[in-house]
Amino acid sequence: xxxxxxxxxxxxxxxxxxxxxxxxxxxxxxxxxxxxxxxxxxxxxxxxxxxxxxxxxxxxxxxxxxxxxxxxxxxxxxxxxxxxxxxxxxxxxxxxxxxxxxxxxxxxxxxxxxxxxxxxxxxxxxxxxxxxxxxxxxxxxxxxxxxxxxxxxxxxxxxxxxxxxxxxxx
Numbered sequence: 001x002x003x004x005x006x007x008x009x010x011x012x013x014x015x016x017x018x019x020x021x022x023x024x025x026x027x028x029x030x031x032x033x034x035x036x037x038x039x040x041x042x043x044x045x046x047x048x049x050x051x052x053x054x055x056x057x058x059x060x061x062x063x064x065x066x067x068x069x070x071x072x073x074x075x076x077x078x079x080x081x082x083x084x085x086x087x088x089x090x091x092x093x094x095x096x097x098x099x100x101x102x103x104x105x106x107x108x109x110x111x112x113x114x115x116x117x118x119x120x121x122x123x124x125x126x127x128x129x130x131x132x133x134x135x136x137x138x139x140x141x142x143x144x145x146x147x148x149x150x151x152x153x154x155x156x157x158x159x160x161x162x163x164x165x166x167x168x169x170x
Contacts, residue, residue: 009149017156018149026151027126033158034119040162041112044170049108053168058098060169064111065103066094067161068118071154075122078150081138082129089140126151 003024010018023029041064049060058066073092080089103111134148145153 005146005149005152009146010153011143011145014143014145014149014153017160018152020156020159021152026148026155027123029155030119030123030126030151033155034116034123037119037158037162038112038116040165041115044108044165046108048169049111050104051169057168059104060165061103061106061108061111062098062101063161063164063169064115065101066098067158068111068114069097069101070094070157071115071118071122074150074154074157075125077138077140077145078147078154079125080140081136081145081150082133082147084136085138088142089138091141122154 004022005018007015021029023032044060049064052059070092077089080087129147134151135146137144137146139145
């Protein structure tokens, strides 16, 4: 689907991610983001990846584990709604998930590789959606989303965390 999401396609909170993406072709944006993001992540050393900018903040590894898991969740939601499932989906508690991920116990290079693999799967999913699936809606975390909006949220969430990585960690 071409074009930016309307304000009605997701709860206001999620527009902090949607509004970061100005490309009207979200699948092209997801592909461009892959190469740009991997180039930035590959500049982070194993040692630096354990850095926290404050004692109560996530390490770079934990933050990127969150990014990887959030992309999985956003795309699962898109899959659920695109295929016509009507059962509402639960919330995603990022702090519980980060704690359970054990991110600091895995090499940084594995996080980067994981991002690449997840993103390639994300691109394939969105590229192969039937035209009518982009408009389908569903409920997750008590909010209504279109599949279209979830694609933009996926891209915008990565852009958001790249901004944090640049400004607070690097």
